[in-house]
Amino acid sequence: MKHDVFVDTVAWLALINKSEILHAAARQVRDSLMQQKARLFTSDYVIVEVANALARIPFRSAAVRLVDFIRSSGTVDVLLITPSVFEEAWDFYKARTDKDWSLTDCTSFVVMKSRGIETRFYCRQAFRTGRLYRLDKSQVSHYDSAHE
Numbered sequence: 001m002k003h004d005v006f007v008d009t010v011a012w013l014a015l016i017n018k019s020e021i022l023h024a025a026a027r028q029v030r031d032s033l034m035q036q037k038a039r040l041f042t043s044d045y046v047i048v049e050v051a052n053a054l055a056r057i058p059f060r061s062a063a064v065r066l067v068d069f070i071r072s073s074g075t076v077d078v079l080l081i082t083p084s085v086f087e088e089a090w091d092f093y094k095a096r097t098d099k100d101w102s103l104t105d106c107t108s109f110v111v112m113k114s115r116g117i118e119t120r121f122y123c124r125q126a127f128r129t130g131r132l133y134r135l136d137k138s139q140v141s142h143y144d145s146a147h148e
Helices: 009-016 023-035 044-053 057-072 083-095 103-115 137-146
Strands: 004-007 039-043 076-079 119-124 129-134
Touching (some): 009 044, 009 057, 009 119, 039 044, 044 103, 057 076, 083 103
Parallel strands (some): 004 039
């Protein structure tokens, strides 16, 4: 059975940058997801973050290739952040002053929850691993309690 996975900014960056310490781990996770025929999702805000991170001249052509691939491949569904998703994410961002989540992270959590996506592909430099991360109960409850 296919499962849904949200691909985060740092995972995309680790996949494209061969000199990134997380590149090999990210490729392993990506290959595993492809074998499992997982359905991949990302958002237009994540794409903006990727393009911004790769905006410098030496990386710009790589950014263009990656973003064009994401948008046209048919293997990744790009979720659009609507005004209502933005408002919900902004409220969540404001309510969680104890977290260092970016606004883009908050939009990702909102679309993941609304679509029932429980798995996020991201990379953590502290552990130097690519990870499939299941949205844990504490994160969901943090999100839920901020909106009650």
